[in-house]
Amino acid sequence: MITGKREGHVPLARYMGVQQMPAEVLRWRGGPGSGKTTQLIGYLADELERGIRFEGIHVMTFSRSQAADLRERIGSILPDLTPADIKNQVRTIDSSAFRACRLSNLIGPGPQHIMTPGSSRWDIEYEKFMVENNIPYDAQTWQTDQDDEGNLRELQIGNQLLILSGHLSSTMKSVNDWMEIAHRIGLKIDIRFFDVPGILAKWSTFKREREYYEHPDYVRLALDERVPPPGEILFIDEFQDVSPLQNALIRHWIDHSDTERVYLAGDEDQSIYAFRGCDPRLFLDIPAKDLGSTGDGDRPVSYRCPQKIMVAAERILAKPSNASPAPTRDGGVSHAVSHSADDLVSLIETGASVATKNGYPHLFILSRFRYNANVISKTLSKLGIPCSGIKEGRVRFWTDVSIFNPSSKKQKKKTRISVNLFTLKRAIQKYLSPSDTRIPIDEAETLVICLTEVKGGSHDQAISDLRARSRSTGFVRHRDEEGMVLADDLHVLTGGRRDDILSRLSISAWQQEQIRLCLVREGKRGFEIPPELIRIDTIHAGKGLEAEIVILHSGYLKSRLEGLSSPVQLAEERRVYFVGATRASHHLVFLEYGKTPAFPHIRGAWSA
Template structure:
């Protein structure tokens, strides 16, 4: 795939009128593939794949040959397409986005995840009612955990485990079903022709391991699994709902998005079904930029494979030159030394010029976090050295906090929750701050309002003065979606006609207006007594009901209530302008897998793997290779400080990182810089 060395040209030589926020920006590989030619960008951690993609896109735009509405930008995660758009907007190449992402008037309509782009191109969601099924029927629309729970409840299938690390019948079934569909195995029904299918369960070693987990829970194997698949798919058809893999399937068969300029970022994350959709885009694109790094493939559990990136030109039978980016603009010398050592246990590390000195630390906390079935997490004191909250205070909010497993992330999140620290996290891992903030915004909006002449049932001396009349609050608006989240957690005693009637009233209002005023909320949804219970600001938080796992919370009511109360104290009353991203201010709590493509000045990396992961590493070569790539990703996210925390949770089965990783990496990086100063070599082996 690799031929001549890529040249690096100053951007000012190509587009002198463009000013960027980058010091002396350079474009790589125009000698291999010009900006109007297709290219495969092979970029190491911090190699600037998104920036190089932006440069190539702006060159076409500056030549008068490209508008954002003529582009399709598809990625594994929404944040990556947003990153490219923000760069091009900040450089003055393209305009700001002023419409909703899915709006037909939005020139960036086809900039998003593979699922979103496929949906918009094919009109996939139009098969459901105008509200996505959320309001007018019980389950119609896209499948989520609430839909899965309903099916399991109807069929008497255990859904939630007693302990977070345990399997259930539901988890083993859906894990195998999802994997089978993502890998195009002959399971259930497809709209695709049979030529797209890749084999059976028996042909796929990872599927076979998932089938073994299914067998342990269900007491039978492959025949029973196919029977359960048939029941699930019949139920979906009856309830008019769809799995997310079906969006990609529709993309393979339906209309295409704009094909003039196609960008596919992080191709190495794609599993076979997604890769097949990407291949279709590549085959039809006028010009395509594909970016990725096979050394960062750590989604093998979903079917991702290095070959999906490396063999793209052969699969699509198209000449796509490869440009290998030689420099990391993010990764300090010490971090790359540590990462390369870990990767070298299974792969040949890349040659790379890194970004100079950084810092790498380690610590073992005095206290460990431990989970108890009845009480949840037992946590160290807030200000204990190397506790999650203490590290957050020490290094500031702009940090990535990473761990190998979602269960570990939940423990770290519990520690931050106790102090009311808002963070960004994946769905189903740690606290759901989006749901929490929606409730806090609603409570803040309601605070102080009362119906005319109502007196507080909680204060015998209250005389009705100094309050806001809710009947007069005709300009204080709240969206129907946010009201519905709020209504789900209001005691039914304070809802006119109960929760079902409130839902129906909101559905009708949503179709007509989309938002309602507090006066309308009072008139149509809640009783007069509501305001004296839920109009007291922070004091109303403990009155919220159904703060449970089924409603998207942690399953520990005390933890969620305390988190919301402390957040109210920490950030002040939460308004509609306070998003999770703004309040988190850079604090992201993620599994290592979810951190691909992310970076921060500081990364807090928790060492350790679960018993199951340790077993897989010992018994399966593909798992061992995937694990090395996973930690390679984790060790290369920081641009300044990497802080490795060891033995922080009692449920860690085994350490993964070498015990001397930090001092050896520090010494090797210093020695390498010394040799370079003396006329030796840099990290790529180039002589100075």
């Protein structure tokens, strides 16, 4: 049974009859928030209604997160299928290539063949090669979530060489083109000390002799061995993000005699991975019947971006986008210049107030480069504004911190334990409140663990007593609130001393000051800002997401301004900032802050 087809979906039958050889190719173009994925799923439902078996359909996309989203959405309209059934047919492009190689007996069973950067199993192999060739390498800084070429030159030479190898493979470039690629993606490799072509050749031999494969390797294997397509009906979402190598494999599958129909969805204006070799022309050059935004004035509606936001975004792009504005609201666009850290904090607190009053779950602060995102997150955290990143682990100022486990202080070998800094902040806030203030047991335990000493000397005993108070009817002051203790219970453990509580915590001085300033600011503004409300990251990290309020940092890098003289590079940067602006669904704020220059072509986008 198929359920949940979106209203406004255009049935497949309307477009039948445009025959390519050998497969029919339909390309759906749509701008931000226009429902590209929804349209693809609608066409998938059409195919099933026409009698195509789900096993004969294969859906692909660029990233694992996008694949997971597709599986969930397809599962909602096909409730009779198991998650395993859906996972087999909905994969990333790389995963589809790998499975095709497996089914063609080109790669043996088991996970032992696939090199995964960042895993302890493969770090040993990477390091073995680097040691054998006397190349500096740091497994701890290997970037598995690379979305910003701005800081690659800071990596060790071995890490840069591995990135270079992957880019050469993904772009189908020769080893002789390494200097061009290295310059394009911002690597810094001194040819006086390293024979780059020789090292890259040795790396290929190292993998081949052991039958190891990195992701581009098995995509290339599938292409070279001309493996058959994974289904008769193919769907590829976010096509604008594919690499030249992935594009070549998909083109092979389109031309294969087993393929009946192919559906592509994407938006050339959101192609922002040039440093990975992506090019919007790869999406546009495939012979296909254009649907959605057809280029003749017919554009799908963006269900995200209202009029004012879309106008500002199109000024950055310097051309009309592939979506018309949401008709139900105007939206708001403004410009803010923060001359100081205090100005920045004031702006963010205002935005957080609007978000809190309206029930918005997130406020995004997006920057072109991670350097500027780091400066903003560090500044806000230092002044007591909790924040987090979009990608996990990017912003750690208000997440888990490592302290010595007080339970091990009498042992020969002390151990460490992680505590959440924001949970600790909440515990201290309640601790400093009246004695009858109720404190959740997890917050109370966090405070006790972080105390340098407690009354009676034993942290374990203190926590045990608190747990007993939260469970036992003899100690619980409010029977309907099991799992709570009173602030008075903690006051007893600290000898009634409250004024110096921060200085008695086993966290760093700057973390103590960060919590103190957070409490002061909370007291003045009258509401709490949880870290997950303010999310700071790069524009690339925010791609595919949206927030009601987006603060788009206009900062650029001085070292890259000269590159904007290239029409290709300028077009790419316009697309990046366009993507940043179109994450906003209600309010878009252009922010000037910091010492880096602004992207020149963003100026005036906020004008009425």
